[in-house]
Amino acid sequence: MHKKYLGPLIVSILLVAAGITIVTMIYNTWRSNPISVNNPGINMVESNTRNLDLKSIIHNAEKSVVQIEGKTEQKTITGSGFLFNEKGDIITNAHVVKDADVIDVRTTDGRVYPAAIVGTGKDTDIAVIRVQQLANQNSLTIENDTKAEIGDAVIALGSPHGFQNTVTLGIISGTERNFTVDGFNYENVYQISAQITEGNSGGPLINRETGNVIGINSVGTDDGTIGFSIPADEIYDQVTTWSKKAQNDQLVYKNADEITTTDNTDQLIEDAEYVADYFFESISIRDYVGAYTLLGSPMQSSRSYSEFREDYIHFKNLEYSGLSSTVTDEKQVKTSVTVTTEIKSSDKKKTSKEKITYKLTIGHENDQLKILDIKKS
Structure with a gap:
């Protein structure tokens, strides 16, 4: 080979050898070190049931x-x-x-x-x-594999003395209580500090931390200070x-296809005020979907859900009081409610406190009580 080609050839060989050596070193280093991926779009989501809001637990349970x-x-x-x-x-x-x-x-x-x-x-x-x-x-979800312990916070729901969806709070104050009442054996039942009176029987006992059912409220003492609840895990199977x-x-029904509604004025007012109460409770905890479902079809036809939501999304720390109702000749209930709330400005920089009076018309639509009209002043 001519001498003038020998030098460039040697340089080329050396460069190729150096390149192979460098690539090998980089590969070995890459294999020996773990790869750290930092993707801000992917996060570990941990469920913290301890932070469940009491108002939300009650609100969701009342539906069932x-x-x-x-x-x-x-x-x-x-x-x-x-x-x-x-x-x-x-x-x-x-x-x-x-x-x-x-x-x-x-x-x-x-x-x-x-x-x-x-x-x-x-x-x-x-x-x-x-x-x-x-x-x-x-x-409601039943906790069929857990046992409550003394000191656990609980919520009892029921209809004592006909007052529908009454809530009492308490704790598990005793376990494994055994006694007999009216021919029924109560074994290993929970003793609770939440009151159980006439009408509460059969209502759910709810775990304050999870919002799930842990017992069935059954009997209480005559003075109403102590209640007893059958553990849900013992009757689940x-x-x-x-x-x-x-x-x-x-199955035998009185009339399986018949849906009845009450003509009793007092009961009609009670049911209508419950709908109004549930409506504003839904707004206060930002359950706008739940509130929207309480509206009658004409209201939903004239106002979309997104438009409805915009009416209330700026409300903060909403409180309501002073429910007052009358029944019309058409068996509709006119309910007045006073709402106090903080309202954020559109730019979210300022907040003002306002008092608003809402007047709701509540009546039956397809045998279901609905809010047929809302006016405010």
Whole structure:
């Protein structure tokens, strides 16, 4: 080979060798070091049930709690219950429904439906009833694998003395209590400081931390200072077995297709004020979807959900009081409510406190109480 080509050839060989050496070193270094990925769009989400808002827990639970009336020719027993599955099945106490000729279930929006017995306990004060029209409605989650402990915070919901969806707070003050009342054996039940009185029977006992059902409120002392609740985990298998076996065509209803509404003025006002209360409670915790569903179809047709939401999204620390209602000749309820709230300006830089009077017209639409009109001043 000519000498003038020898020099460039040697340089080329050296450069190639150096390149191979450098690439090998980089590869070995890359393999030995872990790769750290920092993606701000991906974060570990931790569920912290301890921070569940009390108001939200109660608000969501109320959607599933019902008032139950077990009627005979001689008397009416009032109790409570709650939806626990998609079939429209409701857990309550056996003593509320076992002797009833007719069972009526009143929902939070004032509707009354006939119910059929799915199963009742002979020794255990537990029953399941079914309302076909409540299938696929909001239901509560049962904690069937946990035991409450003394000191755990709890929420009891029910309809004491006919006052629907009354809430009492307390703690588990004792466990494994055993006694007998009216032929029912109560074994390993929770003793709670939340009051259980007439009408509370069958309502849910809710874990304050999780918002799930841990017991079925059943009996209380005469002075109302101590209540007892059957642990949900001890009856879960039984109620789910009853539910699975029950077929709709085998159940006996007073009138399965009939939806009744009350003509009683006092009851109509009570139901309407509950709808108004639930509406403003939904706004206060920013459940705008829940509030919007309470509007009648003409209101929803004239105002989209996004427009409705804009009416209230700037409200902060909303409080309401002074519910006052009258019934019209058309069986509609005119309800006045005073709302105090802080309203943010459009630029969110300023907040002003305002007092607003709302006048709601509430009436039946397709056998369901709805807000038919809202005016404010």
